[in-house]
Amino acid sequence: MSTAFVLIRAEPGCEREVxxxxxxxxxxTETHVAYGEYDIIARIDFxxxxxxxxxxxxxxxxxxxxxxxxTLIAVEV
Numbered sequence: 001m002s003t004a005f006v007l008i009r010a011e012p013g014c015e016r017e018v019x020x021x022x023x024x025x026x027x028x029t030e031t032h033v034a035y036g037e038y039d040i041i042a043r044i045d046f047x048x049x050x051x052x053x054x055x056x057x058x059x060x061x062x063x064x065x066x067x068x069x070x071t072l073i074a075v076e077v
Contacts, residue, residue: 002073004072018064
């Protein structure tokens with residue numbers, strides 16, 4: 001299993017709605033509100049790249065209120 005962290009910038013005033021929408025996506029295992037350049041951090045656990053792409057492109061980016069995402073894929077060293 002692999003993990004990615006997604007940094008999310010939401011439209012002002014839409015942070016709560018985006019946060020609640022993210023909680024409904026099965027492969028998102030953690031969601032946190034943050035202060036700073038990004039408003040929300042989500043953790044995705046996935047079995048393969050296709051599942052990750054489906055979550056990121058098919059589900060997350062289509063949510064209303066999301067302005068920008070940045071994905072950080074975790075690796076073992």
